[in-house]
Amino acid sequence: xxxxxxxxxxxxxxxxxxxxxxxxxxxxxxxxxxxxxxxxxxxxxxxxxxxxxxxxxxxxxxxxxxxxxxxxxxxxxxx
Amino acid sequence: xxxxxxxxxxxxxxxxxxxxxxxxxxxxxxxxxxxxxxxxxxxxxxxxxxxxxxxxxxxxxxxxxxxxxxxxxxxxxxxxxxxxxxxxxxxxxxxxxxxxxxxxxxxxxxxxxxxxxxxxxxxxxxxxxxxxxxxxxxxxxxxxxxxxxxxxxxxxxxxxxxxxxxxxxxxxxxxxxxxxxxxxxxxxxxxxxxxxxxxxxxxxxxxxxxxxxxxxxxxxxxxxxxxxxxxxxxxxxxxxxxxxxxxxxxxxxxxxxxxxxxxxxxxxxxxxxxxxxxxxxxxxxxxxxxxxxxxxxxxxxxxxxxxxxxxxxxxxxxxxxxxxxxxxxxxxxxxxxxxxxxxxxxxxxxxxx
Numbered sequence: 001x002x003x004x005x006x007x008x009x010x011x012x013x014x015x016x017x018x019x020x021x022x023x024x025x026x027x028x029x030x031x032x033x034x035x036x037x038x039x040x041x042x043x044x045x046x047x048x049x050x051x052x053x054x055x056x057x058x059x060x061x062x063x064x065x066x067x068x069x070x071x072x073x074x075x076x077x078x079x
Numbered sequence: 080x081x082x083x084x085x086x087x088x089x090x091x092x093x094x095x096x097x098x099x100x101x102x103x104x105x106x107x108x109x110x111x112x113x114x115x116x117x118x119x120x121x122x123x124x125x126x127x128x129x130x131x132x133x134x135x136x137x138x139x140x141x142x143x144x145x146x147x148x149x150x151x152x153x154x155x156x157x158x159x160x161x162x163x164x165x166x167x168x169x170x171x172x173x174x175x176x177x178x179x180x181x182x183x184x185x186x187x188x189x190x191x192x193x194x195x196x197x198x199x200x201x202x203x204x205x206x207x208x209x210x211x212x213x214x215x216x217x218x219x220x221x222x223x224x225x226x227x228x229x230x231x232x233x234x235x236x237x238x239x240x241x242x243x244x245x246x247x248x249x250x251x252x253x254x255x256x257x258x259x260x261x262x263x264x265x266x267x268x269x270x271x272x273x274x275x276x277x278x279x280x281x282x283x284x285x286x287x288x289x290x291x292x293x294x295x296x297x298x299x300x301x302x303x304x305x306x307x308x309x310x311x312x313x314x315x316x317x318x319x320x321x322x323x324x325x326x327x328x329x330x331x332x333x334x335x336x337x338x339x340x341x342x343x344x345x346x347x348x349x350x351x352x353x354x355x356x357x358x359x360x361x362x363x364x365x366x367x368x369x370x371x372x373x374x375x376x377x378x379x380x381x382x383x384x385x386x387x388x389x390x391x392x393x394x395x396x397x398x399x400x401x402x403x404x405x406x407x408x409x410x411x412x413x414x415x416x417x418x419x420x421x422x423x424x425x426x427x428x429x430x431x432x
Contacts, residue, residue: 006328008406018328018405020290021311 001069002079003037011035017077024075029054030068089120090389091169093161093196096176097127097134097141101413102318103372105176107134109385110141112378116386124168126175130427136418143168146430150180157183158190170196172392174385176369178254181206199300199392201346201368208343209366211253211282217366221342223335224362226287226354230280234270238263240283249284252277257319259286287364289356291315292327295370295377296336297384298345299391305399306382307336310373313408321373321411326380328405335361348374348388373409380407 008016013031015024096104125144135144175184218225229240250269251257260266296307309332314323348370380403426432
């Protein structure tokens, strides 16, 4: 899973797709994930990091992850 | 032309389209862009048709305004009026910005040039080719996606058009207005309203769902695109006009503009009105043969198209731009301009201010 190269993200959670003109606001956790994706970290790496960093069950993380991916795909932010 | 203290050349430029209303003319935006050119200074001569065009009273933008005869008066009357203005002002360039006046200015271009007034306009054939009535055939000839359409001369032709194109059906006037009809009854009502206002034929067009995107482009007349800036409409008025917009990064849209300019050898400014479907196909809904009202955004994004058009008109070297700022936005606003009624009387009674 890769963010499109031209997607602009900010530390404050602002996402801009320059191809469509769409803007989005991400919550703190989604912002963190987007920053990691921009660093070319793999989904498995990111999930491991989140499980270590936050008090979250693996099942819950998988569910939230799938939700986020579906939204990113829906908004044409993924390659 | 004369030199100013800052050593830039100074050009006297006539600009029409000063009606900055809810469906604004491009003139005020063109002037704003011209005043930001680093290459030259300007004296702006506003050319108006109505005494209440706001640009007439924007003295920080427009140095002097003269009224013109309506386009229906014909080319000879227009030439005489422009001759009078030229004697007093020494016009270097005129930039007409209304669809309805363009044919007259195109017909007069060589006679204006003989007076020393330069223009940079498409030919009559180019104007005709991208006309709404011919757009579908134009698209087919140049490999551009254009929604299917049928020209209607009678209301009883609607049913067959709807059978072919489906619902919703877009019913459009040949010059202006469009209604999205979901039933035959709605389509009939729209046909009668639009034909009463804009005449026949009325256009029945396939409805295309998507995002509205416009591209402002400038062709040098040899097939070269000097500038193309795509903008997505973010806020659309009930007249379908962009009240806010943002520049996009999209090579497909730039290629579309280049293909249009190369295919037609377009000369001057133009605007491609595009509907981009969810699967990314860009349908051309209309091609306007002049700068759009949002043209200042091109200057704000780094490609000052009106200033480049002046250079083209004057025969100065003008290179294509390769970069513009993506994510640059405009947000239009309404402003109550205050003036005194003696100014209104002046322009109304004497045709100049």
